Amino acid sequence: MLSFGLTILLDGVSYGMVLFIISVGLTITMGLMRLVNLSHGSFAMIGGYVAGYITQAGGNFYLALLIAMIIPAILGGLAEVTVFRPLYRKGELAQVLLTIGIVFVATASITEIFGAFPYPVVFPDYLTKPIDIGFRTYPAYRLFLIGVGGVVAIALWYLIENSLYGAKLRAAVDNPRMARTVGMNVNVLFTGTFMVGSALAGLGGAMGAGILSLEPSYALKYVVLFLVVVIVGGEGSFKGSFVAAMALGIIDTIGKYFFSQAAPYLLYVTVFVLLLWRPQGLMPAKSVA
Amino acid sequence: MSETSTSALSVRGLNKSFGALVVAQDINIDLAPGARVGLIGPNGAGKTTFVNLLTGFLKPDSGTILLEGAPIQDMKPEMRVRRGLARTHQINTLLREDIVRDNVAIAIAERENYAWRMMRYTPQWRRCSEEAHALLRDMGIADVGDRQVRELPYGQQRLLEIAIALSLKPRVLLLDEPAAGVPAEEAHRIHDVLARLPSDIAILIIEHDMEVIFRFAKEIIVLLQGRVLTRGAPAKIAVDPEVRAVYLGRTVV
Amino acid sequence: MMAAPSTDTAATTASPASRVLSLIGHALPWLIAIGFYFVAGGSLSIGTQIMIWILFAMSLDLVLGYAGIVTLGHAAFFGVGAYAAGLFSIHFMSDPILGHIFAVVVSGVLGVISGALILHTTGVTFLMLTLATVSIIYEYGNQARWLTGGDDGLQGMKVGPIFGTFEFNIFGQTAYVYALVVLFIWFLISWRLVKSPFGRSLDGIRQNPRRMRAIGTPVWWRLLAIYGIAAAMAGSAGALLAHSTRFVGLSSLSLLTSGIVTVMLILGGTRKLYGAFIGAAIYYLVQDSTAKFSPYFWEFIVGGMLIATVLFLEGGLMDLGRIGRRFLARFQRSDAP
Numbered sequence: 001m002l003s004f005g006l007t008i009l010l011d012g013v014s015y016g017m018v019l020f021i022i023s024v025g026l027t028i029t030m031g032l033m034r035l036v037n038l039s040h041g042s043f044a045m046i047g048g049y050v051a052g053y054i055t056q057a058g059g060n061f062y063l064a065l066l067i068a069m070i071i072p073a074i075l076g077g078l079a080e081v082t083v084f085r086p087l088y089r090k091g092e093l094a095q096v097l098l099t100i101g102i103v104f105v106a107t108a109s110i111t112e113i114f115g116a117f118p119y120p121v122v123f124p125d126y127l128t129k130p131i132d133i134g135f136r137t138y139p140a141y142r143l144f145l146i147g148v149g150g151v152v153a154i155a156l157w158y159l160i161e162n163s164l165y166g167a168k169l170r171a172a173v174d175n176p177r178m179a180r181t182v183g184m185n186v187n188v189l190f191t192g193t194f195m196v197g198s199a200l201a202g203l204g205g206a207m208g209a210g211i212l213s214l215e216p217s218y219a220l221k222y223v224v225l226f227l228v229v230v231i232v233g234g235e236g237s238f239k240g241s242f243v244a245a246m247a248l249g250i251i252d253t254i255g256k257y258f259f260s261q262a263a264p265y266l267l268y269v270t271v272f273v274l275l276l277w278r279p280q281g282l283m284p285a286k287s288v289a
Numbered sequence: 290m291s292e293t294s295t296s297a298l299s300v301r302g303l304n305k306s307f308g309a310l311v312v313a314q315d316i317n318i319d320l321a322p323g324a325r326v327g328l329i330g331p332n333g334a335g336k337t338t339f340v341n342l343l344t345g346f347l348k349p350d351s352g353t354i355l356l357e358g359a360p361i362q363d364m365k366p367e368m369r370v371r372r373g374l375a376r377t378h379q380i381n382t383l384l385r386e387d388i389v390r391d392n393v394a395i396a397i398a399e400r401e402n403y404a405w406r407m408m409r410y411t412p413q414w415r416r417c418s419e420e421a422h423a424l425l426r427d428m429g430i431a432d433v434g435d436r437q438v439r440e441l442p443y444g445q446q447r448l449l450e451i452a453i454a455l456s457l458k459p460r461v462l463l464l465d466e467p468a469a470g471v472p473a474e475e476a477h478r479i480h481d482v483l484a485r486l487p488s489d490i491a492i493l494i495i496e497h498d499m500e501v502i503f504r505f506a507k508e509i510i511v512l513l514q515g516r517v518l519t520r521g522a523p524a525k526i527a528v529d530p531e532v533r534a535v536y537l538g539r540t541v542v
Numbered sequence: 543m544m545a546a547p548s549t550d551t552a553a554t555t556a557s558p559a560s561r562v563l564s565l566i567g568h569a570l571p572w573l574i575a576i577g578f579y580f581v582a583g584g585s586l587s588i589g590t591q592i593m594i595w596i597l598f599a600m601s602l603d604l605v606l607g608y609a610g611i612v613t614l615g616h617a618a619f620f621g622v623g624a625y626a627a628g629l630f631s632i633h634f635m636s637d638p639i640l641g642h643i644f645a646v647v648v649s650g651v652l653g654v655i656s657g658a659l660i661l662h663t664t665g666v667t668f669l670m671l672t673l674a675t676v677s678i679i680y681e682y683g684n685q686a687r688w689l690t691g692g693d694d695g696l697q698g699m700k701v702g703p704i705f706g707t708f709e710f711n712i713f714g715q716t717a718y719v720y721a722l723v724v725l726f727i728w729f730l731i732s733w734r735l736v737k738s739p740f741g742r743s744l745d746g747i748r749q750n751p752r753r754m755r756a757i758g759t760p761v762w763w764r765l766l767a768i769y770g771i772a773a774a775m776a777g778s779a780g781a782l783l784a785h786s787t788r789f790v791g792l793s794s795l796s797l798l799t800s801g802i803v804t805v806m807l808i809l810g811g812t813r814k815l816y817g818a819f820i821g822a823a824i825y826y827l828v829q830d831s832t833a834k835f836s837p838y839f840w841e842f843i844v845g846g847m848l849i850a851t852v853l854f855l856e857g858g859l860m861d862l863g864r865i866g867r868r869f870l871a872r873f874q875r876s877d878a879p
Contacts, residue, residue, distance in 0.1 A: 104845025265681035
């Protein structure tokens with residue numbers, strides 16, 4: 001019984017880690033730039049496909065992960081400068097439409113280059129085997145996700161709370177106008193943050209390919225999940241997105257185990273109810289003053 | 290101060306806090322019909338918050354608000370408007386894509402309960418338009434009636450803001466810094482309009498411009514950190530030592 | 543970008559020549575549609591499908607364009623309408639008109655219920671709720687194989703003749719006229735709606751909800767009303783789809799379908815009603831022609847068009863006319879001494 005409970009917990013947390021790594025960039029950019037960005041999943045998808053390509057060709061797994069971060073970062077930076085900048089002033093509808101357009105473009109490109117079928121990332125042998133964790137054997141892959149996710153979370157936390165960059169970021173999220181007035185180069189901050197967010201998304205997409213399988217419909221299929229993590233956690237809230245990702249991972253896992261029939265829409269029903277109950281999210285970053 | 294039964298607007302025991310931050314503390318205010326009351330206080334005293342509590346955009350923690358004797362503290366903002374409580378906003382809140390006259394005409398259509406009609410394309414719109422034109426003429430901006438709001442200079446937009454509120458034929462009018470940010474040469478027009486507001490409407494005006502307050506108000510209420518510091522006739526407030534201290538010793542008049 | 547529905551003054555000062563021109567402009571799409579019936583031959587069904595999407599996009603224009611309700615869940619009403627019509631024909635009777643009415647009522651009620659639950663929210667929260675709504679319905683449809691056929695789709699629809707006389711056949715004539723008439727009826731309704739005081743107040747709500755509340759507008763009720771009407775209209779389009787193809791697939795309920803109809807509307811231009819006509823037609827034709835080269839090329843083109851439209855053409859393709867005129871005017875002014 002306990003073993004079963006712990007299994008669910010581990011499954012849920014590892015899933016949540018993937019969601020967190022992908023979505024944390026989105027929550028920061030949505031909180032920072034007030035940009036409704038439905039295309040974030042595309043960067044995760046691109047990272048995944050890049051890693052898949054490299055590992056399928058026999059390349060080193062960790063190198064693949066690195067490149068899976070770099071390429072989305074570059075693309076993200078380019079996108080931010082060219083296409084997103086004009087959007088900040090244009091209002092929510094324009095942002096929704098343009099970012100959906102990006103999803104379409106990304107989806108079509110991926111299909112053209114890699115085909116329409118699920119595209120695997122080849123993980124190293126030691127990750128595909130189960131490990132004995134005492135009360136049962138458990139997939140090493142999921143432990144890997146938890147481990148890496150935890151490290152990333154802690155590193156980001158440290159960066160945001162204790163570095164100058166983090167301080168600037170938090171200031172700009174709290175009060176963008178003020179931030180500009182005190183001379184922060186907001187443009188550089190935005191672009192840089194966007195690149196970091198996209199890199200993390202790419203990492204999450206690559207690492208998480210065993211859970212969120214890579215196919216061209218990835219970006220559109222999972223956009224709801226990533227947005228849910230952001231909105232439920234509160235836009236711009238690092239802590240909130242972590243909690244929301246964990247909660248989502250665990251709830252979805254529980255759903256799959258107990259209500260396998262109802263699981264897919266149980267998740268959305270939970271999201272629906274949660275948003276109605278707390279429209280501003282579980283832990284909004286902005287305080288009411 | 291008049292009794293509750295004949296007040297146009299009566300506020301009793303209004304309280305509101307955001308956690309440790311108290312923005313309204315046991316506020317009691319009466320506005321008689323035709324009143325001209327000025328609400329002053331330093332920045333952050335809670336003046337606009339008070340207006341938001343009155344109009345229903347903020348829910349009080351406790352207290353009652355009576356509009357002509359009827360309790361409105363549980364009503365949605367749009368219902369309070371229909372009961373006769375109108376306001377202008379500190380920041381212009383206009384339909385910028387529409388022309389000036391239509392901004393007013395739409396308000397009149399709403400007042401006349403004509404705006405919900407889905408199918409009939411009645412000539413009543415022309416009547417709303419004409420009434421709007423007359424009102425704009427009274428305010429001296431009829432000549433820009435056909436211009437889009439976003440083309441208008443700031444001062445005229447402020448006048449439009451007041452015009453829309455007036456078109457609702459309110460019993461109580463809350464003016465939130467009507468002349469704020471308006472260049473001096475345009476501000477006098479707003480002052481003129483304020484002087485000529487209908488005498489049966491009870492008016493509460495928030496202002497920082499002391500000249501305007503002292504010319505316009507018969508009674509002044511001073512708000513500080515969410516509570517009423519003192520109230521009285523303008524002359525009395527002008528020499529009140531507490532009020533002077535609040536404004537850092539600067540001479541008020 | 544078109545301003546709010548014109549006031550009387552604009553209409554009365556129009557010259558007779560421009561009024562005739564505008565009348566021709568209004569009649570044009572219908573004349574084309576009628577003409578197409580006679581010259582189309584085997585491609586009649588393409589016209590039918592385009593008209594279905596026009597109706598769907600027009601319903602979205604009411605909600606998104608005129609009222610400013612940013613939703614990505616509109617396909618829910620389209621798909622529910624389609625399934626309602628399909629299930630009615632399987633389990634009750636094959637009369638398409640009754641089935642159509644049933645579908646309109648069901649999707650309208652769904653619109654009112656879902657709208658009542660979520661319309662008090664705004665912004666991203668609202669968008670998310672619409673996404674959640676359409677996802678819930680989609681996943682339920684996927685699950686409930688006994689009802690919907692799951693991802694195999696709804697099989698076994700029997701579509702009887704309209705009014706007992708006009709049979710549906712492979713030539714698609716009945717389906718075409720049926721769709722045209724339904725589209726025309728909804729168009730008339732939409733036209734009156736957006737020109738009415740109600741439509742005007744919706745435009746005010748779109749521009750500045752706070753201002754509208756400050757003049758006493760019961761904003762929530764107005765939005766609920768248009769949301770329900772648009773849902774019914776989308777459901778009507780869904781019923782047309784079910785009857786004309788005698789099949790309902792899960793894709794009619796998908797997020798992608800919401801995205802596609804939004805693209806159609808944006809391409810053609812919002813707040814013009816006719817924008818839906820242009821956008822749906824162009825999208826459908828582009829998809830149809832590029833599907834021969836590569837099935838994914840059209841998705842790429844559409845995505846690109848969407849991006850370009852947002853960045854450069856805020857009013858959609860219908861804006862090209864206005865931009866062209868402004869461009870010419872600039873030349874004329876520079877010619878003046």
